[in-house]
Amino acid sequence: xxxxxxxxxxxxxxxxxxxxxxxxxxxxxxxxxxxxxxxxxxxxxxxxxxxxxxxxxxxxxxxxxxxxxxxxxxxxxxxxxxxxxxxxxxxxxxxxxxxxxxxxxxxxxxxxxxxxxxxxxxxxxxxxxxxxxxxxxxxxxxxxxxxxxxxxxxxxxxxxxxxxxxxxxxxxxxxxxxxxxxxxxxxxxxxxxxxxxxxxxxxxxxxxxxxxxxxxxxxxxxxxxxxxxxxxxxxxxxxxxxxxxxxxxxxxxxxxxxxxxxxxxxxxxxxxxxxxxxxxxxxxxxxxxxxxxxxxxxxxxxxxxxxxxxxxxxxxxx
Numbered sequence: 001x002x003x004x005x006x007x008x009x010x011x012x013x014x015x016x017x018x019x020x021x022x023x024x025x026x027x028x029x030x031x032x033x034x035x036x037x038x039x040x041x042x043x044x045x046x047x048x049x050x051x052x053x054x055x056x057x058x059x060x061x062x063x064x065x066x067x068x069x070x071x072x073x074x075x076x077x078x079x080x081x082x083x084x085x086x087x088x089x090x091x092x093x094x095x096x097x098x099x100x101x102x103x104x105x106x107x108x109x110x111x112x113x114x115x116x117x118x119x120x121x122x123x124x125x126x127x128x129x130x131x132x133x134x135x136x137x138x139x140x141x142x143x144x145x146x147x148x149x150x151x152x153x154x155x156x157x158x159x160x161x162x163x164x165x166x167x168x169x170x171x172x173x174x175x176x177x178x179x180x181x182x183x184x185x186x187x188x189x190x191x192x193x194x195x196x197x198x199x200x201x202x203x204x205x206x207x208x209x210x211x212x213x214x215x216x217x218x219x220x221x222x223x224x225x226x227x228x229x230x231x232x233x234x235x236x237x238x239x240x241x242x243x244x245x246x247x248x249x250x251x252x253x254x255x256x257x258x259x260x261x262x263x264x265x266x267x268x269x270x271x272x273x274x275x276x277x278x279x280x281x282x283x284x285x286x287x288x289x290x291x292x293x294x295x296x297x298x299x300x301x302x303x304x305x306x307x308x309x310x311x312x313x314x315x316x317x318x
Contacts, residue, residue: 050072052142066126071117072102073117074107080315081315082151082153083113083152083313085158086139086140087106088160088169091123093123093164094123098120108300112307112313114307115152117139123218125218128219133171133172133175136171137172141188144191153316158196159173159243161199162202163200164212166200166203169199170264172192178191178193193241196244199264204233204261206230207230210263235267236267238264238268238270242271244273247276247278248278249279249280250281251280251281262277
């Protein structure tokens with residue numbers, strides 16, 4: 001995709017295209033929690049940390065906090081829309097930016113009436129693919145299976161990721177399943193398909209010149225089979241069943257070039273999936289909400305508008 005230099009002279013370039021899809025449905029880790037949390041009664045003021053599995057997580061290599069994937073639940077409180085977002089912070093699959101790509105973003109969603117579940121997924125090089133993916137899919141299943149408990153609608157469960165967390169979110173968005181009806185665990189009977197996806201400066205491509213090599217080194221190692229690496233270039237995995245997606249990036253991002261978002265957007269467009277892409281001219285990688293940036297602080301309101309356009313900020317009927 002070629003974009004002329006003249007197109008970038010504006011203070012912020014915004015590519016905003018929506019393609020309708022008739023088939024789309026509208027740094028130190030704390031100690032691991034002792035058991036799966038239950039959110040009963042009035043909405044909590046303080047976040048609640050919940051294990052993804054009551055016992056040891058599948059494939060766990062130990063019992064430390066880094067071996068226990070969790071969700072931290074931030075309730076929407078007043079103005080609950082019935083919508084939820086599972087949020088995967090970035091960090092190159094080697095650490096997690098739990099503040100500016102986790103807690104701060106969760107608080108912003110809460111102000112929109114959206115419940116947020118910040119995902120602490122397992123990281124490389126200790127845990128390789130598909131362990132982080134399994135954590136993300138389990139997180140979506142868990143929130144959907146317990147939607148009534150949280151005052152949510154099971155058809156309004158989204159997935160968001162920043163940077164490498166964006167790669168994880170786009171991996172889950174292209175590799176979900178409808179659940180196993182015969183599973184012993186009721187959560188495993190539930191679909192892991194996100195109803196919508198939000199990607200902030202995501203890692204998408206797995207090959208040069210656009211790949212973020214550090215992320216793939218942590219996720220699959222330098223000696224991974226070429227077929228596996230190629231399959232994790234998630235623009236190649238998009239289908240018509242991929243959920244509607246909102247993306248934003250910056251032209252000045254040299255860590256994860258904006259071509260990552262462009263490739264995913266183009267794949268969505270080709271598949272007929274509802275998609276919206278915003279590319280701003282200035283801004284480094286990892287900006288989070290960018291609330292103090294006079295240009296990049298436009299992306300959260302744009303996301304709010306997109307969510308509203310999809311009916312995700314409207315409280316469900318009684």
